Amino acid sequence: MFKKILIANRGEIACRVIKTARKLGIATVAVYSDADREALHVRMADEAVHIGPSPSNQSYIVIGKVLDAVKQSGADAVHPGYGFLSENFNFAEALKAAGVAFIGPPPVAIEAMGDKITSKKIAASAGVSIVPGHMGLIEDAEEAAKIAGQIGYPVMIKASAGGGGKGMRIAWNDQEAREGFQSSKNEAKSSFGDDRIFIEKFVTQPRHIEIQVLGDQHGNLIYLGERECSIQRRNQKVIEEAPSPFLDASTRKAMGEQAVALAKAVGYFSAGTVEFIVDADKEFYFLEMNTRLQVEHPVTELITGIDLVEEMIRVAAGEKLRINQDDVKLNGWAIESRLYAEDPYRNFLPSIGRLTRYRPPVEGRREDGSVMRNDTGVFEGGEISMYYDPMIAKLCSWAPDRRAAIEAMAGALDDFEVEGIGHNLPFLSAVMDHPRFREGRLTTAFIAEEYPDGFSGVEPSAQEARKLAAIAVFINLTRQRRDVLISGAMDNHRRVVGSAWGVTLAGESYAVTVKHEGGRIAVCFADGPPVAVASDWLPGRSHARFTLGIERIGDETIGVKSSFVAAGIRLRWRGLDVVAHVSTPRIAELARLMPKKTPPDTSRMLLCPMPGVITAIAVDVGDTVEAGQALATVEAMKMENVLRAERRATVLRIAAVTGASLTVDELIMEFE
Secondary structure (H helix, E strand, C coil), X not given: CCCEEEECCCHHHHHHHHHXXXXXXXXXEXXXXXXXXXXXXXXXXXXXXXXXXXXXXXXXXXXXXXXXXHHHHCCCEEECCCCCCCCCHHHHHHHHHCCCEECCCCHHXXXXXXXXXXXXXXXXXXXXXXXXXXXXXXXXXXXXXXXXXXXXCCEEEEEEEEECCEEEEEECCHHHHHHHXXXXXXXXXXXXXXXXXXXXXCCCCCEEEEEEEEECCCCCEEEEEEEXXXXXXXXXXXXXXXXXXXXXXXXXXXXXXXXXXXXXXXXXXXXXXXXXXXXXXXXXEEEEEECCCCCXXXXXXXXXXXXXXXXXXXXXXXXXXXXXXXXXXXXXXXXXXXXXXXXXXXXXXXXXXXXXXXXXXXXXXXXXXXXXXXXXXXXXXXXXXXCCCCEEEEEEEEECCHHHHHHHHHHHHHHCEEECCCCCHXXXXXXXXXXXXXXXXXXXXXXXXXXXXXXXXXXXXXXXXXXXHHHHHHHHHHHHHHHCCCCCCXXXXXXXXXXXXXXXXXXXXXXXXXXXXXXXXXXXXXXXXXXXXXXXXXXXCCEEXXXXXXXXXXXXXXXXXXXXECCEEEEEECCEEEEEEEECHHHHHXXXXXXXXXXXXXXXXXXXXXXXXEEXXXXXXXXXXXXXXXXXXXXXXXXXXXXXXXXXXXXXXXXXXXXXXXXXXXXXXXXX
């Protein structure tokens, strides 16, 4: 077994590998860039080596710098994690030449499967179902449009060396094919150093289902079931689960056997994933093979009990697999939610800054039998950088069945506290409660179809609004009563806290009265059943559990995040984000007469929607632009974002220049 492993990665996956290495008694070495000097993976490792400036193309993906770190540290093995150099066969070859073990597959398999064009040909020869498309290289945008037209729209434009949703575009016409080709080419070059592009038919209404394979260097290969990865945004997975709610045993077996056949065709060993798209008739087609550990590997670990990182390490050390195919049993259901530093209210644009609060749910087995796991690479007080992937954490739940796993996840998301940056917690909560998700009716178009105009929050139902109104009254009353207990006041001059209150929340107004009932506060509505509230909430707490009792419904305990904003109480729960105003009846009456403040008019401006770098300005002063026309391109967190005109207009002034680093809402250009 190895004595020291260097992890050629950062963030949560580096921390994940360190945990397993510790369990095995293996020392660990972290590498870090300028931006990651204080990162969690650096703190967790036994040693750390600086490898360069913040941009990944000057640090994490520079093979020479990583090899220098290996030599400096004396590591006898390297785990590449995912992304960066994990699927770079030149890196694996360089380690082999240096006599250092690569904790992953053989370089020949990485090379064969890393090239999407070559992998399609190998898959076809191995008897694996493939999607029709153009496997040759494409020289320019015009040729891309011509080929796309021959295949038939819609088509998927993909980087040959791509992965993680980068370098991928769907095109529905010639114009989108030209633009998509160029954007994919640019992203592929900056992310992978390889700008080759190919095009294939896009299967409409597909599910994205992948098979986990595991092999050793002695010819043994098995599959560990599937993962459903259909909840995606811009081809980037957001929520994954295992097993799939769609597959039956025979389809699972067929997909698993094809995945193993493909792996054997390239002499594969270590952990790997064969991705398929599956149509409504359970017909499946090979998409690609990822010759590395997947981001979503925890859900497979939770339902199989197999530590994939441990198996990778043991295989790299020459050990045989300790299990065979008949030993693989799928137990229960697991779900993973990827917590990203992306603002769902701004079309999921990246957010950077300091994590002023980071309190994940407690990990481990719970009283109801469910299990929570949180893989992360950040800590409270740390910073989310603009240089890397925006992932903050991967929250996973396990339960005996899918319904219970969803409930466990929904509750854990309610308990997860993240402040200081924009993040997608509200969106994840909304998906967990979405009827279509709960029914398992998933496709890769789920987000586009259910949120066609983006995510603007969740509107509370009448019952949910009353629950939150009752909680707001409880919080207000608790604070008011605490305030009147200030020391030094004369007893006969203490303020009396009233029992009648007015509540406004989500556009609704409620007149309520409160009374004490057996240790609870009963909030009585003028036109509905009372809600009894009990909680250990105290001023200063940003999260608490509230037990609500409603006639004919019974008790329910929920986790709600709360904070005071201006004259209101902000409440967040199950994707809802509302501000409640609790006041005396007289103040509530006067508040209804106050005029509403209108926001400033920015309709004649193009503002930078995220912190990033302007990589292109596509128009000049005086140009007349049409709705949908590209105006500028902003690169942030390794992704290109094309900003388009919302309507016909004439450019009056351009305030930004190519190469400029802009903050959120900084002016790019103005229109007449």
